[in-house]
Amino acid sequence: MSKKNHMSRRDMMAGMGALVASPRLISSQDITFKNYKIDLNDPVQNALAYTKLIGTTARSMVHIYYKGTIFGMTPEEGVKPMIGHTGVLKGVWKPWVDNSFYYTLYDVGYFMDLKTGLPSEEFTNPFTGEINRPVKIIGGPFDRVIKPEIRPFKVRGDELWLDEPAYLNFVNKLDPKIWKKASTAEKLSFLYVETYHGKISDLANPDLASAPMTITSTHNTSWYPFFLMGKRPGRHYWQSVGKKIDNLENDVPVELIEFIEKESPGYFESEKPWIKRKGTFQAYKDERVPIED
Numbered sequence: 001m002s003k004k005n006h007m008s009r010r011d012m013m014a015g016m017g018a019l020v021a022s023p024r025l026i027s028s029q030d031i032t033f034k035n036y037k038i039d040l041n042d043p044v045q046n047a048l049a050y051t052k053l054i055g056t057t058a059r060s061m062v063h064i065y066y067k068g069t070i071f072g073m074t075p076e077e078g079v080k081p082m083i084g085h086t087g088v089l090k091g092v093w094k095p096w097v098d099n100s101f102y103y104t105l106y107d108v109g110y111f112m113d114l115k116t117g118l119p120s121e122e123f124t125n126p127f128t129g130e131i132n133r134p135v136k137i138i139g140g141p142f143d144r145v146i147k148p149e150i151r152p153f154k155v156r157g158d159e160l161w162l163d164e165p166a167y168l169n170f171v172n173k174l175d176p177k178i179w180k181k182a183s184t185a186e187k188l189s190f191l192y193v194e195t196y197h198g199k200i201s202d203l204a205n206p207d208l209a210s211a212p213m214t215i216t217s218t219h220n221t222s223w224y225p226f227f228l229m230g231k232r233p234g235r236h237y238w239q240s241v242g243k244k245i246d247n248l249e250n251d252v253p254v255e256l257i258e259f260i261e262k263e264s265p266g267y268f269e270s271e272k273p274w275i276k277r278k279g280t281f282q283a284y285k286d287e288r289v290p291i292e293d
Contacts, residue, residue: 031155036204040155043148044099049203051101051146053162053196055093056210061271064089064215065252068240069114070224072127075233080126082227084112085240086256087137092271100147106140106273108264109256118255125227127234134226135287136263138278158199166192173281174225181291182225182284184232191220214243225284228291 031038039045048057055062067086073079087109096102110119111134122133154161168190174183195216202211219238223229227236245251248268260267267273 031200031204036201036206038200038204040153041150043150046151046153047099047101047146047148049153050151050162051093052203052208052211053160053198053213054146055091055101055103057093057095057101058209059094060209062091062093062210063245063248063268064091064213064242065245065256066109066215066217066240066242067117068217068238070111071237071239072223072227072229073234073237074127077127079237081114082126082236083120083123083132083134084114084117085109085137085238086112086117086253088245088252088256088260088267089242090140090267090273096145098148100145102143102145104140105142105144106267107137108139108260108267108273109137110134110259111137117253119259125229127232128228130228132226132228135280135283137280138283139280140278141272141274155200158201160198160200160203162196164194164196166194168192172222173279173285176231179225179285179290181228181230182288184223184229188222190222193218210244212244212246214241216241225281226288 031040038049040049051057065086065088067084069084070082071079072082087107090106090108091103092106093101093103112118113120113123120134122131124130125132151162151164154163168188170188172183172186172188176183176185196213197215198211198213202208205211217238217240219236221236221238223232223234223236243251248257264273
Protein backbone atom coordinates (compact mmCIF):
# COMPACT_ATOMS: atom_id res chain seq x y z
CA MET A 1 0.00 0.00 0.00
CA SER A 2 1.20 3.49 -0.80
CA LYS A 3 2.19 6.14 1.71
CA LYS A 4 -0.60 8.30 0.35
CA ASN A 5 -3.20 5.64 1.18
CA HIS A 6 -1.80 5.23 4.71
CA MET A 7 -2.29 8.93 5.44
CA SER A 8 -5.79 9.16 3.98
CA ARG A 9 -6.97 6.17 6.00
CA ARG A 10 -5.52 7.47 9.26
CA ASP A 11 -7.33 10.75 8.70
CA MET A 12 -10.54 8.91 7.89
CA MET A 13 -10.80 6.42 10.76
CA ALA A 14 -12.26 7.09 14.21
CA GLY A 15 -12.41 4.95 17.39
CA MET A 16 -10.23 3.12 19.92
CA GLY A 17 -10.80 0.32 22.46
CA ALA A 18 -11.23 -0.91 26.04
CA LEU A 19 -12.12 -4.11 27.98
CA VAL A 20 -15.45 -5.47 29.18
CA ALA A 21 -16.24 -6.09 32.87
CA SER A 22 -19.33 -6.85 34.95
CA PRO A 23 -21.65 -3.78 34.99
CA ARG A 24 -24.54 -2.52 37.10
CA LEU A 25 -27.54 -0.42 36.09
CA ILE A 26 -27.20 3.37 36.28
CA SER A 27 -28.71 4.78 39.46
CA SER A 28 -28.31 8.56 39.09
CA GLN A 29 -29.88 11.12 36.79
CA ASP A 30 -26.66 12.96 35.98
CA ILE A 31 -23.11 11.66 35.67
CA THR A 32 -20.23 14.13 35.71
CA PHE A 33 -16.63 13.42 34.64
CA LYS A 34 -13.80 15.90 33.97
CA ASN A 35 -16.26 18.80 34.27
CA TYR A 36 -18.54 17.27 31.63
CA LYS A 37 -22.07 16.12 32.42
CA ILE A 38 -24.39 13.69 30.63
CA ASP A 39 -27.93 12.64 31.58
CA LEU A 40 -28.58 9.14 30.26
CA ASN A 41 -32.19 9.35 31.47
CA ASP A 42 -32.87 12.15 29.00
CA PRO A 43 -33.95 10.67 25.62
CA VAL A 44 -32.05 13.23 23.54
CA GLN A 45 -28.79 12.86 25.49
CA ASN A 46 -29.24 9.09 25.54
CA ALA A 47 -29.47 9.00 21.73
CA LEU A 48 -26.44 11.27 21.52
CA ALA A 49 -24.47 8.94 23.82
CA TYR A 50 -25.53 5.88 21.82
CA THR A 51 -24.50 7.49 18.54
CA LYS A 52 -21.10 8.57 19.92
CA LEU A 53 -20.49 5.07 21.27
CA ILE A 54 -21.59 3.05 18.23
CA GLY A 55 -20.70 5.55 15.52
CA THR A 56 -20.28 9.31 15.28
CA THR A 57 -22.42 12.44 15.68
CA ALA A 58 -20.63 13.99 12.69
CA ARG A 59 -21.41 13.34 9.04
CA SER A 60 -18.68 10.74 8.67
CA MET A 61 -17.75 7.04 8.52
CA VAL A 62 -16.79 4.67 11.34
CA HIS A 63 -15.19 1.25 10.79
CA ILE A 64 -15.25 -1.64 13.28
CA TYR A 65 -12.89 -4.63 13.16
CA TYR A 66 -14.13 -7.98 14.49
CA LYS A 67 -12.83 -11.54 14.81
CA GLY A 68 -14.30 -14.70 16.31
CA THR A 69 -15.30 -18.36 16.10
CA ILE A 70 -18.39 -20.15 14.81
CA PHE A 71 -19.42 -23.17 16.87
CA GLY A 72 -21.93 -25.85 15.97
CA MET A 73 -24.40 -27.23 18.51
CA THR A 74 -26.40 -30.45 18.12
CA PRO A 75 -28.47 -32.37 20.69
CA GLU A 76 -26.44 -35.58 20.30
CA GLU A 77 -22.89 -34.38 19.58
CA GLY A 78 -22.73 -31.27 21.74
CA VAL A 79 -20.64 -28.23 20.80
CA LYS A 80 -17.73 -28.18 18.32
CA PRO A 81 -15.75 -25.26 16.84
CA MET A 82 -16.32 -25.22 13.08
CA ILE A 83 -14.57 -22.21 11.52
CA GLY A 84 -13.47 -18.64 12.29
CA HIS A 85 -14.86 -15.40 10.93
CA THR A 86 -13.42 -11.90 10.62
CA GLY A 87 -14.25 -8.66 8.86
CA VAL A 88 -14.75 -4.92 8.99
CA LEU A 89 -18.12 -3.24 9.52
CA LYS A 90 -18.61 0.18 7.94
CA GLY A 91 -21.10 2.67 9.36
CA VAL A 92 -21.92 5.77 7.31
CA TRP A 93 -23.43 8.31 9.73
CA LYS A 94 -25.17 11.69 9.51
CA PRO A 95 -27.29 13.88 11.81
CA TRP A 96 -31.00 13.51 11.07
CA VAL A 97 -34.24 15.28 11.98
CA ASP A 98 -35.70 15.72 15.49
CA ASN A 99 -32.44 15.04 17.40
CA SER A 100 -31.97 11.70 15.69
CA PHE A 101 -29.16 10.19 13.62
CA TYR A 102 -29.19 8.13 10.44
CA TYR A 103 -26.68 5.48 9.49
CA THR A 104 -26.09 2.84 6.83
CA LEU A 105 -24.20 -0.35 7.70
CA TYR A 106 -22.02 -2.54 5.45
CA ASP A 107 -19.98 -5.67 6.22
CA VAL A 108 -17.11 -7.38 4.37
CA GLY A 109 -14.85 -10.20 5.54
CA TYR A 110 -14.09 -13.87 5.29
CA PHE A 111 -14.49 -17.20 7.04
CA MET A 112 -11.05 -18.13 8.32
CA ASP A 113 -8.94 -21.10 9.25
CA LEU A 114 -8.95 -21.44 13.05
CA LYS A 115 -5.20 -22.12 13.21
CA THR A 116 -3.74 -19.69 10.65
CA GLY A 117 -6.36 -16.94 10.67
CA LEU A 118 -6.19 -16.87 6.85
CA PRO A 119 -9.17 -17.13 4.47
CA SER A 120 -10.44 -20.70 4.37
CA GLU A 121 -10.87 -22.13 0.87
CA GLU A 122 -12.19 -25.36 2.35
CA PHE A 123 -12.36 -27.18 5.68
CA THR A 124 -13.57 -30.44 7.17
CA ASN A 125 -16.95 -30.18 8.88
CA PRO A 126 -16.45 -31.75 12.36
CA PHE A 127 -20.05 -33.01 12.45
CA THR A 128 -20.35 -34.55 8.98
CA GLY A 129 -16.72 -35.23 8.04
CA GLU A 130 -17.43 -33.62 4.65
CA ILE A 131 -15.38 -30.92 2.95
CA ASN A 132 -17.13 -27.54 3.08
CA ARG A 133 -16.27 -24.52 0.90
CA PRO A 134 -17.19 -21.15 2.43
CA VAL A 135 -18.32 -18.08 0.54
CA LYS A 136 -17.15 -14.61 1.58
CA ILE A 137 -18.85 -12.57 4.28
CA ILE A 138 -20.87 -9.78 2.70
CA GLY A 139 -23.75 -7.69 4.01
CA GLY A 140 -25.62 -4.44 3.57
CA PRO A 141 -26.57 -1.78 3.01
CA PHE A 142 -28.78 -1.80 6.11
CA ASP A 143 -30.36 1.53 7.10
CA ARG A 144 -31.38 2.61 10.58
CA VAL A 145 -32.50 5.77 12.40
CA ILE A 146 -31.36 6.34 16.01
CA LYS A 147 -34.20 8.23 17.71
CA PRO A 148 -34.31 9.84 21.17
CA GLU A 149 -35.31 7.18 23.70
CA ILE A 150 -34.08 5.65 26.95
CA ARG A 151 -31.65 2.79 26.28
CA PRO A 152 -30.64 0.66 29.30
CA PHE A 153 -26.99 1.67 29.65
CA LYS A 154 -25.10 0.08 32.54
CA VAL A 155 -22.44 2.04 34.39
CA ARG A 156 -19.64 1.33 36.86
CA GLY A 157 -17.47 4.33 37.63
CA ASP A 158 -16.33 5.75 34.30
CA GLU A 159 -17.09 2.49 32.44
CA LEU A 160 -20.28 2.06 30.41
CA TRP A 161 -21.94 -0.90 28.65
CA LEU A 162 -25.00 -1.46 26.52
CA ASP A 163 -26.53 -4.82 25.53
CA GLU A 164 -28.50 -4.64 22.30
CA PRO A 165 -30.45 -7.81 21.37
CA ALA A 166 -32.19 -8.32 18.03
CA TYR A 167 -34.29 -11.30 16.91
CA LEU A 168 -34.91 -11.97 13.21
CA ASN A 169 -37.25 -14.53 11.68
CA PHE A 170 -37.47 -14.54 7.88
CA VAL A 171 -38.03 -16.67 4.80
CA ASN A 172 -34.98 -18.65 3.68
CA LYS A 173 -33.68 -17.62 0.25
CA LEU A 174 -32.75 -21.28 -0.31
CA ASP A 175 -35.83 -23.47 -0.77
CA PRO A 176 -35.16 -26.69 1.22
CA LYS A 177 -36.98 -28.71 -1.45
CA ILE A 178 -34.31 -27.65 -3.96
CA TRP A 179 -31.27 -26.94 -1.75
CA LYS A 180 -31.58 -30.18 0.21
CA LYS A 181 -28.15 -30.03 1.90
CA ALA A 182 -27.63 -26.26 2.03
CA SER A 183 -31.06 -25.30 3.39
CA THR A 184 -32.21 -26.18 6.87
CA ALA A 185 -35.83 -24.92 6.75
CA GLU A 186 -38.26 -22.65 4.92
CA LYS A 187 -37.80 -20.02 7.64
CA LEU A 188 -34.63 -18.96 9.45
CA SER A 189 -34.25 -17.49 12.95
CA PHE A 190 -31.31 -15.41 14.16
CA LEU A 191 -30.71 -13.99 17.63
CA TYR A 192 -28.05 -11.26 17.77
CA VAL A 193 -26.76 -9.82 21.06
CA GLU A 194 -24.20 -7.02 20.75
CA THR A 195 -22.52 -5.65 23.89
CA TYR A 196 -20.86 -2.26 23.46
CA HIS A 197 -18.35 -0.83 25.93
CA GLY A 198 -16.89 2.65 26.36
CA LYS A 199 -16.32 5.43 28.88
CA ILE A 200 -18.77 7.98 30.27
CA SER A 201 -16.11 10.70 30.14
CA ASP A 202 -15.68 10.17 26.38
CA LEU A 203 -19.42 10.29 25.75
CA ALA A 204 -19.79 13.44 27.85
CA ASN A 205 -16.85 15.18 26.17
CA PRO A 206 -18.29 17.80 23.76
CA ASP A 207 -15.03 17.82 21.80
CA LEU A 208 -15.48 14.18 20.72
CA ALA A 209 -17.87 13.29 17.89
CA SER A 210 -16.98 9.58 18.13
CA ALA A 211 -15.97 7.81 21.35
CA PRO A 212 -13.64 4.79 21.65
CA MET A 213 -15.68 1.56 21.75
CA THR A 214 -15.21 -2.20 21.94
CA ILE A 215 -17.85 -4.77 21.03
CA THR A 216 -18.58 -8.34 22.09
CA SER A 217 -20.98 -10.21 19.80
CA THR A 218 -22.88 -13.45 20.34
CA HIS A 219 -25.16 -14.77 17.59
CA ASN A 220 -27.39 -17.83 17.72
CA THR A 221 -28.43 -18.72 14.16
CA SER A 222 -29.81 -21.40 11.89
CA TRP A 223 -27.21 -23.43 9.99
CA TYR A 224 -25.45 -21.39 7.29
CA PRO A 225 -25.75 -23.00 3.84
CA PHE A 226 -22.11 -23.82 3.04
CA PHE A 227 -21.90 -26.12 6.09
CA LEU A 228 -24.29 -28.46 4.23
CA MET A 229 -26.04 -29.55 7.42
CA GLY A 230 -29.46 -29.97 5.81
CA LYS A 231 -32.19 -30.68 8.37
CA ARG A 232 -29.75 -32.00 10.98
CA PRO A 233 -30.99 -30.79 14.42
CA GLY A 234 -28.88 -27.97 15.82
CA ARG A 235 -27.71 -24.41 15.32
CA HIS A 236 -24.70 -22.14 15.10
CA TYR A 237 -23.27 -20.11 17.97
CA TRP A 238 -21.13 -17.20 16.75
CA GLN A 239 -18.74 -15.42 19.13
CA SER A 240 -16.57 -12.43 18.29
CA VAL A 241 -14.88 -9.37 19.77
CA GLY A 242 -14.00 -6.14 18.02
CA LYS A 243 -13.31 -2.43 18.27
CA LYS A 244 -13.64 0.85 16.47
CA ILE A 245 -10.69 1.34 14.17
CA ASP A 246 -8.32 4.16 15.07
CA ASN A 247 -5.50 3.32 12.66
CA LEU A 248 -6.22 0.86 9.85
CA GLU A 249 -2.72 -0.60 9.55
CA ASN A 250 -2.28 -0.95 13.33
CA ASP A 251 -5.75 -2.26 14.19
CA VAL A 252 -6.56 -4.62 11.31
CA PRO A 253 -4.44 -7.60 10.13
CA VAL A 254 -2.83 -6.96 6.76
CA GLU A 255 -4.36 -10.17 5.36
CA LEU A 256 -7.86 -8.83 6.02
CA ILE A 257 -7.06 -5.39 4.57
CA GLU A 258 -5.70 -6.96 1.39
CA PHE A 259 -8.71 -9.30 1.11
CA ILE A 260 -11.19 -6.43 1.43
CA GLU A 261 -9.33 -4.20 -1.02
CA LYS A 262 -9.33 -7.05 -3.55
CA GLU A 263 -12.94 -8.14 -3.09
CA SER A 264 -14.48 -4.67 -2.58
CA PRO A 265 -12.15 -1.97 -3.99
CA GLY A 266 -12.70 1.41 -2.33
CA TYR A 267 -14.56 -0.13 0.63
CA PHE A 268 -12.65 1.84 3.28
CA GLU A 269 -12.91 5.18 1.47
CA SER A 270 -16.36 5.08 -0.13
CA GLU A 271 -19.64 6.09 1.51
CA LYS A 272 -21.43 3.74 -0.90
CA PRO A 273 -19.18 0.75 -1.65
CA TRP A 274 -22.18 -0.85 -3.40
CA ILE A 275 -25.86 -0.05 -3.94
CA LYS A 276 -27.84 -3.30 -4.15
CA ARG A 277 -28.50 -5.24 -0.93
CA LYS A 278 -26.09 -8.15 -0.43
CA GLY A 279 -25.96 -11.05 2.01
CA THR A 280 -24.07 -14.28 2.61
CA PHE A 281 -27.13 -16.47 1.93
CA GLN A 282 -27.74 -14.66 -1.36
CA ALA A 283 -24.05 -14.96 -2.26
CA TYR A 284 -24.23 -18.72 -1.73
CA LYS A 285 -27.34 -18.96 -3.95
CA ASP A 286 -25.67 -16.89 -6.68
CA GLU A 287 -22.36 -18.78 -6.65
CA ARG A 288 -23.35 -22.42 -6.02
CA VAL A 289 -25.71 -25.08 -7.34
CA PRO A 290 -27.89 -27.45 -5.29
CA ILE A 291 -26.19 -30.60 -3.98
CA GLU A 292 -28.16 -33.81 -3.72
CA ASP A 293 -27.90 -36.12 -0.71
